[in-house]
Amino acid sequence: MNMKKILKAIVPACTAMAAVSAMTINAFAADAAATPSTGGSFATLILPLLFFFVVMYFLIIRPQKKKEKEAKTMQDNIQVGDEIVTIGGIVGFVVRKGDDNVVIETGGEKNKMRIKLWAISENTSALERVKEAKDSAKTASGVSAAKLKDDEAEEKKSKKKNKKSLDEE
Numbered sequence: 001m002n003m004k005k006i007l008k009a010i011v012p013a014c015t016a017m018a019a020v021s022a023m024t025i026n027a028f029a030a031d032a033a034a035t036p037s038t039g040g041s042f043a044t045l046i047l048p049l050l051f052f053f054v055v056m057y058f059l060i061i062r063p064q065k066k067k068e069k070e071a072k073t074m075q076d077n078i079q080v081g082d083e084i085v086t087i088g089g090i091v092g093f094v095v096r097k098g099d100d101n102v103v104i105e106t107g108g109e110k111n112k113m114r115i116k117l118w119a120i121s122e123n124t125s126a127l128e129r130v131k132e133a134k135d136s137a138k139t140a141s142g143v144s145a146a147k148l149k150d151d152e153a154e155e156k157k158s159k160k161k162n163k164k165s166l167d168e169e
Helices: 002-034 040-076 124-168
Strands: 083-086 091-097 101-106 111-116 120-123
Touching: 040 120, 083 124, 120 124
Parallel strands: none
Antiparallel strands: 083 091, 083 120, 091 101, 101 111
């Protein structure tokens, strides 16, 4: 889904770049025939290239660095007992963690494997903890909001009863 957004942004930029480049080449050819040297043609060739590199930086390089940073923090925050998935698809529980190695337990026979930290693609235990925290925050806010509504309704009822009792007296 993210690649679709990138492609939707790149395709118009590339077509615009191609049109600008074609115009600059035609203009350069026309200027070269009329005058031997022009100072403006150099700037018209450099500006589209600069624009292209800026667009590529924001669409490709910057998101890739962000993903690498997130993966690095996930790999550094692995704890003993976490369930992980490797880039090869092996699922296991962390038994021991070293500087750049992790020992995981896989399967019903409790086979142990030593893998590198860079080979870990996902920490499913951490994902579950984040989901539980979000769900508990949502339910806690929903419960507190419901309590506030109930309290307000009870206050209104008690005020009405007090008014009626005062009017009767």
